[in-house]
Amino acid sequence: MTPEPFVSLWPDPEALGPVTDLYELTMLAGYLAEGMGGKSATFEIFVRRLPPNRSFLVFAGLEQAIGDLSRLAFSNEQVEALRRWPAFKGLPATFFETLRRLRFEGDVFAIPEGTVVFPGETLVRVTAPLPQAQWVETFLLASLGYPTLVASKAARMVIAARGKSLFEFGARRAHGPQAGLLAARAAYLAGFDATSHVEAARRLGIPCVGTMAHSWVQSFATEAEAFEAYARVFPTSTTLLVDTYDTLEGVRKAAANAPPGSAVRIDSGDLADLAPKARAILDEQGRADVKIVASGDLDENALEELAASAAPIDGYGIGTELVTSRDAPAISMVYKLVEMEGAGRVKLAPGKKTYPMAKQVYRRRDPSGIFAGDLVARADEPAPDGLEPLLTPVLRAGCLVGRPPSIAEIRARCQAQLAALPDELKAPGSESHYPVVYSDRLEADAARLMHGR
Template sequence: MTDTPRSLFIDEENMALATDLYQLTMAAAYFQNSCTQRATFEMFVRKLPEHRSFLVSAGQEQVLHHLQHLRFSGPVVDFLRRHPVFKSVSPEFFDFLLEFRFQGDVWAMPEGTLVFPTEPILRVTAPIIQSQIIETYLLSHMNFQTSIASKAARLCLAAEGRAVVEFGSRRAHGPQAALLAARAAYVGGCAGTSNVLAGYLLGIPIYGTIAHSYVMSFDSETEAFRRYFNVFPENSILLVDTYDTLEGVQKALDMKVNFRGVRLDSGDLLGLSRRSRQLLDRAGLRDALIVGSGDLNEEIIFELTSHGAPIDVFGVGTELATSKDAPALGGIYKLVEEQKDSQAVPKAKFSSDKATYGGAKQAFRVSDERGKFVRDILALADEQAPRGGQPLLEQCMEGGVPVGNRGDVHATRRYVADQLGRLPGAYQRLYNAETYPVQKSPKLEEVRRELEEQYRGQPRS
């Protein structure tokens, strides 16, 4: 029996525990075995989800917040100390947790950078306890926000210049996921969101007017519209499909006022948008917007835009806020290098489908003379940039202290748009896009060969 319903909010007091238990048991094992060597981990994806030909990286800001503010509070440490799992662990470990600060170096692609498989989005170097313990929290933000920003970019491609607005809070995976989805969707190219908190916390444009229940709660559609218009004379997008879409448009026009637009939420959006446009134009409301919504995805939007549907704004909910066709991104965070006896020792896995490249890495993006992206080159972190190649990872934390400049979400959104303008069309078709080339540098391949020889050649314990 519980009398106080729980909010299940994450906050700075408890976020250290927003992780997998094994991060903490490994920390204890490293601690008691005096494993203090610096270790480098990289976050990357092995392959793209189906129908994706690029990813828009997102979530770096929340990761940086976490690294800067990660603390193990008294109550949190007491919980761990008393938990049966930790009963054989030495008391010094809990004192260590109370003093814990992340003091590592972090290199990351600036948020919004287009990214391809095998390229590190973030690279973390710190004493191994520190670089390991942050894995789960880091991945949950990067995987989710990158999924959504990438999905948003696809939807915006399909919309061919019309606005796409994120409407999916009610289907998102809880209230925080709704907020994160709104943020990532905006970064990926959406014009805004229905999520008010995203407006409050981040200054993202917010949109929305009325629901069917509002229309139904008045004796007539006309009355519902009029009463709404009187309160929002400049911002009324009237939902016209509660009973019959075209009659709804007509009832809005019967008010003889300049409402902002109409929203069509069901039915044949192509036909209905055309006939609605005619009705609006004939009444002289050429600037009135037509918003289309209702279970939209990039395929439907593409079909509508291909047929020239006069829809100005697409509202996308479920498909966007959950990235429904690819609801989980398999981003991983892997040990790639350790310092042993002041030597950097590359580390890699060699199982058939899960092989990784050892060594701390940098990704370079090579552009042609018009600024179009030609290829990426994955290299060791200390290699020189290839001709025409720009390094993608920048240092954003040094010894636990944030460094460098970071843009806000508006700058990040412009950065995404700029890059999409430079990524040749063949790599950003909605379906059957070509694979953008990511080459490995000769040195990186050499490290891989050496690691593989060591691994195959010697008894492993």
């Protein structure tokens, strides 16, 4: 593991200031021009609604978001480029000097990574001078939305696999090279066992696995020669890809190989039919120790079906369906102003109502430890007896609070969180709704501000 407290997945983590939308910078300039630079503002991040066929989310991406936020800055080159843009024409030179010195110096409270969360709950609370708080909106949403989407998808697969090993194979299908890094991390913290992504494994200290491509088999005169050559080069850890030509004949050749390898991988076809036949061939050849790994556009529904059929598959390689979250590739995560100088702020647009004031989220469990419902309350309300507060401080005045958890600790938290989910929320097609309510004070604050507009 790296000795640094945060692992940045950016190529230049010291010049991330312009990784944002233009309107964040124009608003920043406008606040300064209007003398509002010293006003304190609180923004909150939450998810408006669950993606289709989801009953929960797993919050992820906080380590990179906070680590990069704490050193967010503009390089001199970037400032000089912005000075020449038409959007900033006429702004005083002091604005560009402000950009050179600009750092995030606010407070951040957040729900810990690996926590199961639900719509309408504050995930991150940012309190800072208004220009700073506005500046970081796009950056935070971009840092948190995709990892949360992938971790949530991964968690559904972990549940559906019923204890079978899961390997993240999605780098080549991710939406850009950095997305592959983010996806590998999100999948691992949600319960996947390893990744095929070499740089993600190196940076994050997680297990790296791999097999071979069909091109390896095609490069040799015969399938048997390809298997023999691979086993010679990698005698202690060999997974042989057996479906380049005829899958079951490939299994027979793998079973006859010396050494036979540690596993065979089936990447196509009817896995529920092929896996028992492959297992029988391996067992008949005295290869009971050789495992079967399956892959090929698998999602949580396919994993559930294979588990229900008791297919003798030991592990799964998951790529496209995970890193793209193909059935629900977007998440309605938003960043909204809730408080200015101690006064509440709301949004009243249809379908986009927000609640005012800084908030805390409390979780209730039943006597057996299963989640029973959440309460969203004002941050300054007395904590209800017996409920667990979820938001904790991570930055104070722009500085880290305490030691960030390791990825192993985040992974363990996620495992415990998934175990505490009500059973009705675990099925891939679950339409169940988890109870999230708002405190009477928040409801009264919202009503007062609505009627006052």
